Amino acid sequence: MSDILQVVINRDPEEKEFHQAVSEVMESVKPVLDQNPIYRQARIPERLVEPERAILFRVPWMDDQGEIQVDRGFRIEMNSALGPYKGGLRFHPSVNLGILKFLAFEQVFKNALTTLPMGGGKGGSDFDPKGKSDNEVMRFCHSFMCELFRHIGPNTDVPAGDIGVGAREIGFLFGMYKKLRNEFTGVLTGKGLNWGGSLIRPEATGYGSVYFASEMIATRNESLEGKTCLVSGSGNVAQFTTEKLNELGAKVVTLSDSAGYIYDESGIDSKKLEYVKVLKNVRRGRIKEYADKYSSAVYTPVDPALDHNPLWNHKVDCAFPSATQNEINGKDAQNLVSNGVMLVSEGANMPTVPDGVDIFLQEKLLYGPGKAANAGGVSVSGLEMTQNSMRLVWTREEVDNRLKMIMKSIHQSSLEAAEQYGTPGNYVNGANIAGFVKVVDAMLDQGLV
Secondary structure, three states: OHHHHHHHHHHOOOOHHHHHHHHHHHHHHHHHHHHOHHHHHOOHHHHHOOOOEEEEEEEEEEOOOOOEEEEEEEEEEEEOOOOOEEEEEEEOOOOOHHHHHHHHHHHHHHHHHOOOOOOEEEEEEOOOOOOOOHHHHHHHHHHHHHHHOOOOEOOOEEEEOEOOEOHHHHHHHHHHHHHHHOOOOOOOOOOOHHHOOOOOOOOHHHHHHHHHHHHHHHOOOOOOOOOEEEEOOOOHHHHHHHHHHHHOOOEEOEEEEOOEEEEEOOOOOHHHHHHHHHHHHHOOOOOHHHHHHOOOEEEEEOOOOOOOOHHHOOOOOEEEOOOOOOOEOHHHHHHHHHOOOOEEEOOOOOOEOHHHHHHHHHOOOEEEOHHHHOOHHHHHHHHHHHHHHHOOOOOHHHHHHHHHHHHHHHHHHHHHHHHHOOOOOOHHHHHHHHHHHHHHHHHHHOOOO
């Protein structure tokens, strides 16, 4: 495994997040490779770490002052053994090839776990929609799609939203795709409900991480009712994680953004959550304003000098990291353990650094890694694809029930795989192994392609 990782590092030395993702998966699946030498003979690990296709393009657009701006666009089509490439588009200044390769690599195994026929991909741009007008975002999205449309399609590659790409951006992207192709197909997911979208899609990632947490905690004959929870982020995933936790009788006491976090000891109830949704989704404001409105909340700005995030240093029962990658470092993980946290369910992609993961596993926390716990979003994206293909719209209850069944299935397959390969209760190994076996068996069936 170390040889494969070294090859990856030598080829792309700057792609730290990708190295991290490859290292975690390869470490988990070593027992599988040892017991199935055909995988090594077929050079499966070496094939898995190379994208089937990586697309890089320029995106020129004009701002409201009439100045021409140029950003980079990307699409990583990682693996199509199980179906069309599927994975989100991220618009954020931090976007680069390494981050998107890590996300696409994770997506391959996450999508395999969903039981739906989807391959894995990811894409986006270093464009920052924050502070841009609707017209600027529209002009950027139209320019972005003028290149991306050549590489995607309902049976080839079906992008969705991610950080910086919500309903507004999906609408602009779809509009240009439809114009260029002169066809109305389900090529993007996360669409508006009145033009091909699915009920529960905005809620799916947050709801899914809570459903996965419910399955984990049930293995100890407990429930989420009455539990106090930390949630990071304040975007789509964090909002609906909070909403579902409230519905199940838990209490959420934190939310955050890139500038800082709020701690509300009395709990972020449904009324306060509605304020957050307007603040973030409509006004696009900062979470600090929550503390200005509610006297029960304390706002703490980000302090770059600290070696930890104080959000993770409160006495609670459960934690739901729902912001971004590597937001929990080793000290944060130790703080969570010291404060009595029994469960961590990741709504974000790879939000915990390897040292932190090791601490969670050593302490035998109920730890749901992102590729399992946050698979609800792509699961409902897959259900949206199905509805588009059938020209049907399912009810909210039907989609939600299917989501619950998928998350239950992911939990069960992860638990069984971990048990089968000698690490019972280790959801990291279980999720990696279950997804890996499904993908690589399909690759073997299809030959050397």
